[in-house]
Amino acid sequence: MSQEPKPSATPSRLDPELTARRDFLGTAATTLACGTCGFALLGSARLPKVAVLPSASKKFKVVLPPSLLPGQPFVPPGRSVAIFKDGDSVHAISTICTHLGCVVKPVESGFDCPCHGSRFAANGDVVRGPAPKALAWLSVSSAGGGAVLVDEGKVVPAGTKVSV
Ligand code: FES
Missing domain, CATH: 1.20.5 (Single alpha-helices involved in coiled-coils or other helix-helix interfaces)
Structure with a gap:
């Protein structure tokens, strides 16, 4: 069983x-x-994608338009720099936003960043965040014949202007 x-x-x-x-x-x-x-x-x-990729050469020569008014920015095509001419002096300000690297747009009162709304004064100082610091001033020098040589890779103290 x-x-x-x-x-x-x-x-x-x-x-x-x-x-x-x-x-x-x-x-x-x-x-x-x-x-x-x-x-x-x-x-x-x-x-957000970084708007500017590193290029081989950060120096370039450009002839400023004769019609450029004092305080009016000139942005050479394909470059991220605004060049200003006031009388005999010239200075260059980077148009790369110090927040996340978007390219700022020159406006009447300075620069506006289209990505997150930062606003910069005409001298690059931050007017409204979230950008943490001012736009960089870049090295510029006379290249002769009315041309200037800009070095996008060399930051100079804000307010640095050179005679051309
Ligand atoms: S990248 Fe310009 S405000 Fe964010």
Whole structure:
């Protein structure tokens, strides 16, 4: 006479109902982790892009337009510099925002950043954040024949003007 096993009161590790629950929890955790990583990648892809990439040469020569008025900025095509001529003196201010590197736009009262709303005075000082500091003044020198040589890689103290 054979005896059938009695069902135990405590669940066993081999209980098919517990195994199914573990599989479900494992699948749910894996799906959640993959979803989190996917959203993190999407979020990093949407970060603001840096507007200016490093170029081989940061020095360039430019002839200022004869019609340039005092206090009026001249931005050479393809460059991130505003050049000002006041009488015989010239100075150059970077148009790279000090917040996250967007290119600021010259306006009548100074510069506006289109990315997060920073505003700068005509001398580059911060008027409204979130930019943490003033726009950089850049090295400029006379190149003869009415041309000036600007070095975008060399920052000079604010207020530095040179005679041309
Ligand atoms: S990059 Fe100019 S305000 Fe943010």
